[in-house]
Amino acid sequence: MSEQTYNWSRKSLDELVDFYEQEIAPERQREGHDPNGIPTYQWLVDHGYSGLQYAVREHHDMTLSEFFEQAVGLGDDVSPETPTWPIDNEQMIEYLEQYFRSQQRGSAAETTLQSKRSRLGQFLRHYEDLHGTAAIVSRITDVADQPEEIQRVTAVFDVLNEQLESNDSKRRYRSDIDDLYSWLVDRGYGAFNPVRYDHEWDVAKRDNPALAPAQVGALGAATENIEERLIVLGLCAWGLRRSELANLHVENVELQTESPYLSFDMRKNGPGTVALIYGQNVLSDRIAQLSDRQGWDGYLFPSPDARRDHVTGETLNRRFKSIATRADVRVRGELPTSKMGRRFWYSAYADAVETVIDRLQSVAHEQGSSDPMVVFRNYLSEEKRREYLRDAMYDRLAEAFGDK
Structure with a gap:
């Protein structure tokens, strides 16, 4: 199998996570591997996926282990019900766990929820890096803070805009982040949703050509x-x-x-x-x-x-x-x-x-x-x-x- 056929270098981080969930994970499951276990590099080589290592290292500044643990959410001591988050704020993590418990009561498949965890984790990691904390709830409790919070969220979207290659990926990030903020407001944890306002990241123009x-x-x-x-x-x-x-x-x-x-x-x-x-x-x-x-x-x-x-x-x-x-x-x-x-x-x-x-x-x-x-x-x-x-x-x- 030729590695070039996968176009590893052209995939965004989100697309690499999707590829793992749709292609690699089912193959490992058929072979009887622990669905939460991290594949070895030799296994990836043997099955034609060695290009994944180069892609995450050169284009996303991550090791294979970091990709599987942080982006995909795998790990021997981790289960889908208790995900790890790339942030250092216990209160925010508790909000996230509440949010995903509410999501699990719906009809979404576990692979969909895993992808959503990855996207929200990346958003909050960038938010924490840029603004010193991932405690977004404390910044949406007072409508007087609305202008500043919109600017902070916009700054994170600007980072994601540089990292994500496709409009599809950008829309999925925006949709998931919007949904999290909306849930926080609906539950009474916040007073406004900063994603609903103009953050200067236009993802409304769909770039989804179809066959005639x-x-x-x-x-x-x-x-x-x-x-x-x-x-x-x-x-x-x-x-x-x-x-x-x-x-x-x-x-x-x-x-x-x-x-x-x-x-x-x-x-x-x-x-x-x-x-x-x-x-x-x-x-x-x-x-x-x-x-x-x-x-x-x-x-x-x-x-x-x-x-x-x-x-x-x-x-x-x-x-x-x-x-x-x-x-x-x-x-x-x-x-x-x-x-x-x-x-x-x-x-x-x-x-x-x-x-x-x-x-x-x-x-x-x-x-x-x-x-x-x-x-x-x-x-x-x-x-x-x-x-x-x-x-x-x-x-x-x-x-x-x-x-x-």
Whole structure:
């Protein structure tokens, strides 16, 4: 496996943490390692991840141990319920633990909470370095302190702005920090949220290019076998994350029903299902193809490496780019990534919702309402809403893949 394929040097610290949680951690879990244990450098080398050490050392000024302990939150004497924090303020740590106990009562997956811990830890570490303390609560209890606190938070955002490479990472930091301050205010610990004010860090402009329908069609036409077709469908027609697609198992698939779907015990934000509105025949053909293999264990993308049950999400991303190269598809001059396929799905779904709402306009008018959403939400059964959306989404996907 080539280390260059991971583009270690181009990943922000946040993206490296995400990569660990989505790619490395599941692999270690499959091998039976302690999920909270720190991987050895030799293990990383043996599994093709040695470039991680260079990236965290040269680009983030951290050792491997510091990365795993401080950024990821691993350690032999640490559990997810008792994280360590890179600050020296016991009262603030207690607030943080209260906050995460409230988060754990929600539906967020543990990997999502670990990423949030990492981002908040980095924010507070920078805050402490810049302002001498991480005791942010004492500085939001009096509205008279609001101008100064906004400036202090802005200074931390300026540091993060230099460190983080992508707008996606910046948005996640801002969202998590905003959420923490909002929780403190809601619980009566503070009087105002300084993140809600202009801190001169503009992350509202999204930099998330998506594939256009014609490009999706070109990708589908460029596939050379069932496996490649399934990659394009999984990302673009079903909106799966590449790690979910790489992990896809026959037990996740339910085709023998009026409305086929994929079922997952755990997605990023908890258990869930994905409707198979289009392309079920390719999925069925892939299962039939693999069923003829001796010793097949049910994974739709089995790995040629005997040490792994299935390929990694990064492998699927490389194959997706290979298909794009063959199809001569570019987005802003660059080969598209797997995320752009998922973004196409979101765009297509938003268009499908708009189509359904437009169709209900005349019904709303007859009911004396100017808002067709009232009809959609209040006068259609859940089954009927799902039927309308499935039909509209099928039309969008079929048109993109050239079936209409």
